[in-house]
Amino acid sequence: MNEVAESLLKVRGLTKVFSSGLFSQKRKVYAVRGVDMDIAAGATFGLVGESGSGKTTVGRLIARLIDATSGTIEFDGYDFGAMEESSLRLARRDMQVIFQDPLRSLNPRMTVRQLIEEPFRLHGFENEAERTKLVLAAVEEVGLSESALSRFPHEFSGGQRQRIAIARALALKPKLIVADEPTSSLDVSVQAQVLNLMKRLQKQHGVAYLFISHDLNVVRFMSDQIGVMYLGELVEVGSADAVFTQPKHPYTRSLLEAVPTIHDSPGRGELSLLKGEPPTPTELIQGCPFSSRCPDVLEVCRTVAPPVVQFEYQLARCHLYGGESGVVLETHPIGGLDVEA
């Protein structure tokens, strides 16, 4: 974890507070709180969590689709988080986004040719012949045929549409692609094709992925580093192997045990049921956000925010290790959370 210097993306203290409701009903939703994240060039950072954990919001914040309440986003050496709209447009060439539902994210009135040509046009490829050549190469690269070019998104299956979205995202050879649940609406056999394609393109082009998904097995297959989110906080970060084989945070452990795999046998489910449901993130929680469901909860967890503990291959935000097996790094990085703005 000492490769911070060569990070492509460096996120510190990323926080997003939404206001919802009207007048007296007005409430704050603490969607993302104090997220730190580093992604190395050409690597994949997998972000997992359940609905409402804030993983999608983190992706949208990093891509600057919405603005953060506080925190910094450094991308490719630039202060991406503070960029003005005009320079942001240029910088976006290096950071692209893929969404879960390509039918909604691709303009339905544009043909595949227009869709893939658009990024080239926007970024100053004036020569039409050259553009056509690039579009053809892009389509071929994701495994679609030339005949696809004159068709519209709705004429394709889900897997093919995701290929179009990938071709479009990759067109300008970005350094980072934020992929938010890119295979969640696909059948497993098609999902396998899309995941393989994303891996192959990563090897060829050295693109890094922020891969956001609720599916732990998919994230494991794709990622070098994994971050686990709960109620807006990253509760554990580390190498994919370490997080999966020696999870430190009780939430990570529960999550891994809850995932059904083909090696399960009937009855195994009752061993490790996590009780209850996550609380709503409408109030700043005292202590650890997981304390209301944690099987290993201590008295201190309910009142004092947990420290970040460093292990050999991962970090976990938990009271359980109070100085024993790990090194306590900070008492609470989001302690004096400055989010009243």
Add this chain to the structure above:
Amino acid sequence: MEIADTRSDDPVLEVDGLTVRLRTSRGDVEALRSVSLHVDQGETVGLVGESGCGKSLTALSIAGLLPPMSEVSGEIRLCGRNLTNLDRRARRQIGGREIGMVFQDPVASLNPVLSVGGQLAEVARHHLGSSRREAKALATEMLDKVGIPPSRNILKDYPHQLSGGMGQRVSIAAALICQPKLLIGDEPTTALDVTIQAQILELLRSAASDSGASLLLITHDLGVIARICDRVVVMYAGEIVESGPTSKILSAPRHPYTAALLKSVPDPEVETDELETISGSVPELHEMPEGCRFAARCEYADAACAVDPPLEVISSGASLRCWHPVGGMNSAGGTGGLSGRRS
């Protein structure tokens, strides 16, 4: 409860040669072809396949919820009684009372303008003829059984106010209120988070066994099958291709489709850089090929596959539809050689 002409050794559910034709804008299509399966007393059976394979249509046929334009042949027997020759009214009466159904999205499947209490009471009053008071008491009792204690006080809540997990608990309560013989879950945990999914799967299993219902679980997720099903039935393109005990099918599948499907799921216990994929795509319903429907995507296919393989019983409780089964020593396919190529 009052089915006179049944014997206790009849399977709870028997589907025999079920074929469903649907009228579509592109002409009639055969959406289900000769589907046969059974669910025994107290058993949990999984029905698995990818989108469009006909698994949900099978469930709807069993529950008597097919659209009116569909043409059905074959038999569906519940505890020995044939449901297919009953008129619509009698069918619905039995369907509502003896078959409980839980769908993927509780907000969409529950009545949006009825409170949770009203929802459950309606079922009790309609099917059991309970009085208002009895119905309310029963509703409270059922909610308690599905893990919502009276202290939660949700009887006056409306479906949209419930979280996905709570909504599914209410659906299960509604499905079990008449003590059905059969509980059908159609992707009941697909929209839920994994920790909630684990709770609901466990609840389905325990609630079904406590009330003496058998469970037919429809899902696309092989992990879910592994976790709660005793037996599994695999569907592809409107047909059953393979069925058998879960552990056997998942560890040593015989049909090439099942084998390929299992390998395309990312498996945390297998270190790999590339997932296996199934080439091509599922044939469209209106252009189904002659012969084996998987042949065009199958790595073992040869000339024999132009002839439709029958669904044959290969051992007790296991059946298979394939000329060239995968991985067995005693290959059922006569041509040999090809089978067992995959270790």
